[in-house]
Amino acid sequence: MMGTPPATPTTRSHMQLALSPRDAEFRDRMREFFTTKVPREIRDTVLEGRHLTREQIVASQRILNAEGLAVPHWPTEWGGQDWTELQRHLWHEEMQRAGVPAPLAFNASMIGPVIAHFGSEEQKQRFLPATANLDIWWSQGFSEPDAGSDLAGLRTAAVRDGDDWVVNGQKTWTTLGQHGDWIFTLVRTDPEVKKQQGISMLLIDMTTPGVEVRPIELIDGGHEVNEVWFSDVRVPGDLLVGEPGAGWTMAKFLLGNERVGVAPVGATKRALATLKATAADQLADPLVRARVAELENELLALELTALRVVAHSSDGAPHPASSVLKLRGTELQQAVSELALDLAGPASLAARAGDDSPQEGWARRSAPTYLNLRKASIYGGSNEIQRQIISRTILGL
């Protein structure tokens, strides 16, 4: 221990804080790429909490994809990288730190891995390269008005007609559905069996007649989610993934991946750092300093937990503690937005003022951002559902 003459340094890898030289080199390579190859304007938009356009999201993902950095967790034959869990973590952290938009989750984290794992060879050829490159923008059509946390209660029906399926029903909360080219849906193909067993995964071209996207306005004034209605939508039979009735298995596979990627530690750290810099004059207030210090500490504990989780995950199976990351990660993301709102104070009232507003941009965005981020504890398996997972599967209660 310190204070005693130093013991001979050992070179063991257990209980060791530093990155190995190989991992450190990897991290530097990621940092270099993200901060030099993705346009400044896109990264500033993210770092300042402004909205990205569809074009910016597509452009950024294509830059990553050209370098093999859009879908590293996919099988290598489809553009994935043979990385360790830690390297994937570093990739994700550095990306957030640099303000690079994460590859579109619907493509990269959700339907891509599902098709790669469960799809036919023909589906893989047809969709995976286009999905990685964001030539196809996917939407997620799972939730329905009466099927939220209890997703298996979904009612949108697909009925066989010759080789085709005919779809009727309604999806909701479809994020960025207004940009969607295709939507992956969970549909009920067999109303007779136990509810989980009658569900299938169907890929639907959103330009098909009978598909209608209707905007939903959220509390921040933004148009981020939609209702998607299906009236006698005819879908060719080869667009069903896997076997009929296997949709629930795929949904669980997909939602497990969603939970892992959903803790935005790096982005939240970045947001707090930016806030400290932009509202520097308010750091004179000891109460503000205390809130910042407390949040920084909580974020450190979370980041360390994420590192513990990646170090212990094997075969890509999520570590049980990944629910902690979702739960705490979203709470901290929300807490930082709450601090921003408090620091903005009256300036936050100018949320919908015109460009001639005398208030600073960050302060004007603070109320919408605070309101918008309430979503983080609702989607991706609500935080109550995460508590359910922890108490049942980890604590055995």
Added chain:
Amino acid sequence: MDFTYDDEQQALREAVRGLLATAYADHEARRRTVAAEPGFDRALWGRLAEMGILGLPFSESDGGVGAGPVEIGIVCQELGRVLAPEPYLSGVVHAGGLVAAVGTAEQRADLLGRLSAGDLLLAAADTSPGDRWAARADGVRASVVGDGWTLDGVADPVMGGESADCFVVTAALPDGGGTGVFLVAADDVSRSGYAAADLTRAATVRFEGSTATPLGEPGRDLAPSIATISDLTRILGANQALGVLQSQLRATTDYLRSRKQFGVTLNTFQALTFRAADMYVSLELVHSMVDWATMTIAGGDRDAVAEAADRVGLQVSRSSRHIGQEAIQLHGGIGMTAEYAVGVGTAHLAVLEQWLGNGPHHLARLAGRVDDHELVDAL
């Protein structure tokens, strides 16, 4: 970057756990031990010496084993698990650590050799009434008398001080010369022993012209070393707290599964299982922070260790309050009783925290530094 123990560390954990299981098979054994003199199990202390556990932190040339912080942390976690009242953190980690940090080679070999062998009990007297976790002493003053030194003043609380053979005392040097560290034999002080809230033993120690031997170079200001050893003690104390917290969550989930009310077991009620899930979240977060802080020690940078001590101190405080309080609440009335480990664990957590530095103290220190970095990085 790795958060796993190697085989030897695993074996150490098993060995310590096995030994403690014989002494403290259940909470009743701890109750008996703390009710009797000297408030801990001397036979167990002897076995810890034989196993080399008492000498773990000290180099082999000083009569110790030369293990690293991770190993000492493992021991502290295991002690925490069973709420062991042995003065390991106070006597070995803190008082022994001070001797190791500031003593001459001769002093180290003598004192740490006997400490490691279980033949000498030390306690650190570094706090006087009114002090709040400062490395600079003012309640005990050192004077040069003839060609020796004497101390005057009061130290309290002195953790583990009730049965210490010698005190390692921090005292103000003459003429504003800083803080020195002295060794004082128990015979040269007047002492009143008492039990802290968790029934571990402490003492008030009064120095009245007590003969004192300077540790290290006489008259030198040792405040920086004193601060570092306190920080190390905080981090290892955090390991001990982690052991307590793990036991508390385990006891709580066991209880929810077995206790019946309204004709069903309590785990039927989601209001309770969700609170247990939140306890788990707190536990995982503090666990990560404790591992990190412990690994930071090996880097050997004083400032990094000081920061890690504040960070882990704050996190341990938050989770001690959360888990410690919820553990009692979810047990209902039985959580309030002295015969049940859960509530006593909460008492132990409160003692550890107020001894080593509480949450508001660490938060204030961290808040003072928020603008000296852009963001906090784990790696």
